[in-house]
Amino acid sequence: MFSWLKKEGEKSESIENVVEGLKRIYKTKLLPLELHYQFHDFHSPQLEEPDFDAKPMILLVGQYSTGKTTFIKYLLERDFPGIRIGPEPTTDRFIAVMYDEKEGVIPGNALVVDPKKQFRPLSKFGNAFLNRFQCSTVSSPVLKGISIVDTPGILSGEKQRVDRGYDFTGVLEWFAERVDRIILLFDAHKLDISDEFRRSIEALRGHDDKIRIVLNKADMIDHQQLMRVYGALMWSLGKVLQTPEVARVYIGSFWDQPLRYDVNRRLFEDEEQDLFRDMQSLPRNAALRKLNDLIKRARLAKVHAYIVSELRKEMPSVFGKDGKKKELIKNLGQVYDRIQREQQISPGDFPDIKKMQETLANHDFTKFHPLKPKLLEVVDHMLATDIARLMDMIPQEDVNIVSEPLIKGVEDQVSPFGYGRGEGVDAGHGDPEWICSKEKPRYDQIFQALNPIDGKVTGAGTQLSYMWPTESRRRNVTSYHFAVHKALDALLATTQNCSHITDLCLHLKDQDNNLSYTQLVNSLYSATQNCQLITQFLLSLEAAAAPGGRDSPVVSIHSVAGSLDGAAADERGRDGAHYDGHADDGRDDSEADSQSECKGASPCHAYSSGPLWTTVRFLVLLSLNLVTLIITTEVLFVSLVYVFTGERYLEFYVDRSPSTWLEKAKHSSSEVVEVSLTTAKTEMVKSKLPNSVLGKIWKLSDIDKDGFLDEDEFALAMHLIHVKIDGHDLPAELPAHLVPPSKRN
Structure with missing residues (x-):
């Protein structure tokens, strides 16, 4: 049967061995049982070699x-x-x-x-x-x-x-x-x-x-x-x-x-x-089917042997044979029940009782043989050992046995009339234009509404809710800018002997209401890097948002106070000073204040003791906390405006790391920063498809495997969602014609 299925290598040998094995075990183990109990007269003729070799x-x-x-x-x-x-x-x-x-x-x-x-x-x-x-x-x-x-x-x-x-x-x-x-x-x-x-x-x-x-x-x-x-x-x-x-x-x-x-x-x-x-x-x-049929035949042959031997045992030796034969045929159901109980055989393995009664009427029961356990043991060994060995040899899922479809139309990939051609994922195959180009403007609108960062959106990234108003809203929040200017004036008055901070404050005051808390901290950090005390203070601001306090770039008053105290203590320790409100070298306060300088390259009189230092510390803390309070109030205010007016705000993806947050804020050309919780996942789940299907669509669309989707990949994902919604299956691998043109090289 399998000559047309021959293949090179051991797979071809495996198939041939299965067929030859079926022939051998039938002739040597099952056929003797069939012949001994006249199985072929009651059920099925003897199997020949063409029965095993046939297609x-x-x-x-x-x-x-x-x-x-x-x-x-x-x-x-x-x-x-x-x-x-x-x-x-x-x-x-x-x-x-x-x-x-x-x-x-x-x-x-x-x-x-x-x-x-x-x-x-x-x-x-x-x-x-x-x-x-x-x-x-x-x-x-x-x-x-x-x-x-x-x-x-x-x-x-x-x-x-x-x-x-x-x-x-x-x-x-x-x-x-x-x-x-x-x-x-x-x-x-x-x-x-x-x-x-x-x-x-x-x-x-x-x-x-x-x-x-x-x-x-x-x-x-x-x-x-x-x-x-x-x-x-x-x-x-x-x-x-x-x-x-x-x-x-x-x-x-x-x-x-x-x-x-x-x-x-x-x-x-x-x-x-x-x-x-x-x-x-x-x-x-085919080979598995023949093996299955041989197993069914062997089970039926065993049951037939039990039935025939039981009938032979019930027949008398000399007189009353015809009457006993009729009685046994009439009560054949009772014989079935007795064999079921004694041999533990399922009722489904017994032949049809009416057909068996008709066939038995034409046979001489005295010619039946008694039970021969040796023949049954051979068949049991065949079912337990030989059949199991053949099962292991059958390549059940060898799709290459037939090199091409037997029936035209099945898996037809040549003509445009093949099943599924031009539909579902096959739509656009052979077209010069990418299939997603037709709907890409609409997909791009959705993509831009997700506020991509560097041209990409994430599936479910970590985002913070932090908003700055647009220019149209600045008129309603001028109190924020007034507070910032007041804080700068206080800082300028208390650090007038530090040329760096003086120049910085004057520069920031000229920003014409374009100043934010992020820009304030970032500018102070970059402009005072040579002033050790302020540098340590600003670094501590960033450290205050480390793990355990990373959920907001705003620093609490306790962390700021601790930073100032720590920085001042370090400065006194390096100068050998004992903090009791006066310097320990015997000079008065005015002389000590006028001669103390920061250890940086530029002069900076950072008073670390006495009333002046207390004043500086108080004003800096006051200015920073004023900014913090106003920012918090503004976030609430702008959120309410957004809810009731429906006005959109610029959005900005913010990483949890404070340094990254400051870096992105510094390079942002937008006046407004809003960190939205909208992601690609939010848009994709609107399709109501199961998460397992959406996960497969994401993997197929993320061609560069970076965990993000750019414009083309997002358009592809939306196209695959519509393909699935229309009732078509998703491919295991993305077809070449669905790959965006920008990704094909």
């Missing part, structure tokens, strides 16, 4: 004129020898459509004697069947991986059971055991399930995992009628398929003619792709 097969079953032959033509995209299509019951025979370079028809009698084909056991159904059986060979790429069996339409009344001339249900059972898929086709206009069709479906029982149900010709009715037809079909199937689960029904129109009602076109395409993908997977799972 996967698909069996089509349905009432007449449901579109079975047209379905095959639709798959092959061409006719095949012996095809007949019409509204009447046209297909009057079983047709096995198989691959061959030479097209032709092989009659049934010649087919069953071909040792290379798996149809030899069908000879038991006689000439009446063989005259209605043929093989059509076609050179089609679809048939390189699968074979398809077309069946006659199931008729109503006695025509189905008597006029056939052969056991139609028995033939279906034989094929059902050996095929990989059984497709039941229903016509949208003929939903009734006749008694003959019911018996045919019941003959497929035990192979529920292979059955797929198709509602064909669905384009002949509109969407309202389709809903009613679907409900009626499910109701009919519920009476036939005795399973608690709901059967999966594929809805479509499998022919090459225009659709009568095009409103359900997308539904038909989706259902068709689901069915074709299921069929496409058959070659990959």
Whole structure:
């Protein structure tokens, strides 16, 4: 079977070993049990080598004129020898459509004697069947991986059971055991399930995992009628398929003619792709399916051995054999129950009791053999050891077994009419213009509203709420600037002997109301770097916002007072002074004050003792805390104005680090600083998509993997959000045509 699947390397060897292993364990371990207890007379004929080597097969079953032959033509995209299509019951025979370079028809009698084909056991159904059986060979790429069996339409009344001339249900059972898929086709206009069709479906029982149900010709009715037809079909199937689960029904129109009602076109395409993908997977799972069928066969053979040996044990030695035989057949259910209790076997492993009673009536119970435990032990060892070893050898997910799709339309990446082409993430493929360019102006507006820093936005960065008013609001907050000027006047008066601070204060007073607390601290820091006392003081301002107090660039009065005390103590310690309000060298206060200088390059009389120092300390603290109080008041005021007027303010992303905050504030060209909590995440969650989906979109859009989104990446993220909202799937990797042009190189 797998000659067409051969590959180089050990994967090819693994597949061949599985097939050869199945042949070996069947002939050496399972077949002796079947022969000893006449398994082939009751259930299934002996397996031959072609049964293991055959390609996967698909069996089509349905009432007449449901579109079975047209379905095959639709798959092959061409006719095949012996095809007949019409509204009447046209297909009057079983047709096995198989691959061959030479097209032709092989009659049934010649087919069953071909040792290379798996149809030899069908000879038991006689000439009446063989005259209605043929093989059509076609050179089609679809048939390189699968074979398809077309069946006659199931008729109503006695025509189905008597006029056939052969056991139609028995033939279906034989094929059902050996095929990989059984497709039941229903016509949208003929939903009734006749008694003959019911018996045919019941003959497929035990192979529920292979059955797929198709509602064909669905384009002949509109969407309202389709809903009613679907409900009626499910109701009919519920009476036939005795399973608690709901059967999966594929809805479509499998022919090459225009659709009568095009409103359900997308539904038909989706259902068709689901069915074709299921069929496409058959070659990959063929070895696993054969292994599964062999396991089911072995379990049934064991149960059959227990039943036959139990019946043989109950038979008398001399007299009353016929009467005992009838009694055992009548009470076969009790025999089943006894075996279940003694051997701990599940009821589902036993064969159908009615069919078993009919078969037992034609056999001589005295020729049955008693139980032979050795044969059962061999089969148990096969199931426990040999089957497990073969399971490990099967490459279950080898997608390269078939180099190209068997069925046209599945994964078609060439024509523009392939499934999903030009839709979802494939939209814009092959276009010279980037797909996001059409909506990029709108995306850019949203992006700018998120206040990007250096052209990028973050997903959920740490931000502080800190606002400065725009120029239009300055008229309402002039008290702030008045307080700043007053603080500078006080600082100028108390440090008039320090030329650096004098020049700085005069310069800052000329800023024409463009002064902020940030600029004040930053300017003092840069202009007094040669004044050691003030330098240490300003450094302590920054240190006061270290971990534990980093949530605001504003420093409390306690931290400022501590900084001044610490700086003054350090200055006195270096000069060898003992702080008691006077210098310890015997000079008076005026002489000491006039001669003390900062250790920097420029003169700076920083009085560290006496009343003057206390005055300086008080005024500096007062000025700084006035600024702090006014800033806090202004933040509240501007926030209220923003809420009630809706006016926008310039926004600025502020890092938690004070030095970074000062640096960004110094280089900001804006008069206003607002740190907003708006991020890219805030905008993306408006889509109401799950966080897992949004996380995948973020990863696909963040092409440079820096944790931020620029304009192009943000536009791509918004495009992918709309793709997902429209019902399309996201790709595992970003297609090349979706990469922004700025990122392609």
